[in-house]
Every structure is written in structure tokens, then in C-alpha cells.
Amino acid sequence: MSEIPVHPRPRRLSDWINPMEARKVHSLIDKVYQRKNLEVAWERVRANRGSGGVDGISVADFAEQADQHLDRLQAELRARTYQPQPVRQVSIPKVGKPGEFRNLGIPSIYDRVCQQALLNRLEPIFEPVFDDANFGYRRGRSTHDALRKIWKEIESGKEWIVDADLKDFFGSVDHDKLLSLVAQRIADGRVLGRMALT
Template structure:
């Protein structure tokens, strides 16, 4: 009988390394900022108030990132005011959308913070929130809305938030973040970013509220604020779809729609400190 060769048992080596660094320590890692820059480059965009383009920044990337690391680590980092840009809204007489364009170096910091926070925060968000999230889309929101309407809830309560991104309460936002992010240094840095100011026509005004559209961090922060609305709607057993600051609630009768509109408006203006059109 032919003897079978002995099989060598090989122990699979498991990678048991756990990164126990704080979020702030991860931010102060050049590889993290490099990932942040890649995200900024992918999204493109115009320069901030310093006139430095993404291409300019990339041409001296190593030098710029080392400079940022030193400033962040020593708490001498001070984000520049965002550049105010007005974009016409679609439709005649629809007004303008106010954008705030950060400098590229500040976008890199914000994009890096987003990359660090998003895996933590996205886990808490509602399945009915479709905007600015990995794996979610506007098309999915439309399909979900169609399914709800087909189920018999044909009346829609359209929650139209007035100048949402410009009116986010900073203290409330930091409090909501602190419920899920226990790194005080990261929270402090986000606070500094929110208060960087706005420049228009050469004049700088303080940014005492709001999170500017144009900032890489704003979409994530907007979902943190409006997750409170999502949780309230879920607790009430209401069916809804939200895409960023556009929220539709579906009910069966006009009377229900009036009742929901009244009570939810009170919640939004009273607890979230936001305005409804």
C-alpha cells in the first residue's frame, strides 16, 4: 500500500492588531491626510480665498501635509474663512443657494475627519435617510416613496426646511456628535472649523451658526442633525423618506397630514432650532 505523504499543518496567522489610537491621533497621521487629499482631488472644486488650486496643492503635497500635521498637532492650525459663492437655484425667481468654499488645505483636513467619522456615525443613521450616505441614492429614495404611496398612504407632508445649512445650531451639533464620538480633540477641531468665518467681497463675517454647503464635512454633519428628526418620526410610527434636508412623510388622510405637519413643525422649531418655510 502506497504511503500517503504527511500533510504539514500550517497555522493561519491572524492579524490581531487593533488600532487603539484615538481619532485625533489617526488624524495626525500623514497617511490619513493623504487619503483626505485623494477624496478632495476626486471631488474637484474651485479654490478658496487663498487662490490655491488642487493642482497647486498637489505639486507640493509632501510639504503641505507636513505643515498641516505640525499645525494640527500643536493646535496652531487655524482654518481660513470660507469663500462665499451664490449659485442660482433652478426655476425662475427661486433665489440663490449660498455656498461656502474652503481653501484646499482646509478641505483636506475636513475630508480626513469625514473619513474617520463616517464609519462610526453612518451606523446610527435611519434606513429612511438616503442623502450623502455610502450605498444610498436619490433613486432609492424615489423607489421607497413609490412603495409607500402604493400601500395606500397617498398624502404627503413635505417638510421644507428654510436655509437649513445656514441655520444649524453649533452647540446642538457638537452635543449630538458627542453622544457618539468621545474624542474631545476631534470635537474641538470640528468646532474651530465651524467658526472659521465667511468672506464675501473682501470682508469677513463670523460664522455663528450653520455648516456651509461646499465643505466636505457638511453633508455628514447635516445627517447628524437631522437624524434626530428621523428618530422622532420612527418613534411616532410614521413612514417617511428623507434626502438631506428634503423630508416627505406619508399618511392616509388630509386630516392626518394637517395633524402631522403641525406637530412635526413644533418639534423641528422647538427642539432642533430650525425654521420651516
């Protein structure tokens, strides 16, 4: 078995992208709305369950007419008429912090399927550039993996651990800057337009 060379991982997406070497991904939207991709996206949303959005449609309700919903979503994405619904806002108590709440935005099941279909196509493009020390919101990485990484760092002589909870992190992300970074790799304006909406 041949050994795969290991290269140092870049710290930032902009470090990874060499304009002379990296080719942009074109014509991605047609892969997003492929029926098989929408079906895989729906199965992931169904497996995650969760409550419905502002339209009141639950996962079970969506499942009863999944084929029709997927047909409609595919047609809307193809015709560029898809518009996400407003996000349902809820507040949940913060664990271990009595009297404090975390605000959550809950998209409709329909919009979650669209978001998952986008993720299915974007994740393989961007996952290789993410830092190995980042475990949050990444498929195949868990809290237990993060703990193993921490223990490995401690065993190697590291003495400091920082535990931080950034207030309103997702609400404070500069979406224009984020989309400009994504645009360095994705040339399909139809995908970028969908991302700006969701």
C-alpha cells in the same frame, strides 16, 4: 451562511446611545492626522474637484505640492495649531427659480482635506445610527436610491410625499446642540475642538 439579526433603527442619535452600553471613542485625533488618512482625504477632495477657497489655491495647485501640504496639515493637527481659513462666499442661481440665489461657502482645499480626514474617522462611528430614510449627503446613497425608496413606500400603500427645501438649513443648525450630541460618542476634546472650528 448565518443570518444577521436586524434590530429596529433608532429615530435619534440620543435614542441610540445608551450610557450604560455605549463606550465613547477616545484618542481619535491621532487617527485623523495619520498620514494614510490624510492621503485618502486628499484623494477624495481631488476627485470631487471644485473651486478653491479664499487663498486662491485650486485643486491643481494643491496637487503640485500635495506632500508638503499634507506634511504641514499633519504637523498642525498634531501640535494643535491648525486654524481654518475664512470660507469664500458665493451665490449661485437656484434651479427653476429665476431671480433666486443659494449662498454657498467654499472652504479652501487645505481645509477640505482636514474636513474629509475628520469625516473619514467620524462616518463609521455615526453612519449606523442614521435613519434609513435619509439619503442626503451620505456616501453610497443617491437620488436614485431615494426614488426607489419612495416607490417602495407607494407600493406599500403610502399616499403622501412631502418635498421640502428648508431655508438656510445648514446656516440654522444649532452647532452647540450638534456638538453636544457628538460628544456623547466622542470623548476626544481635540477632535471636538477641531469640529467647532471647521
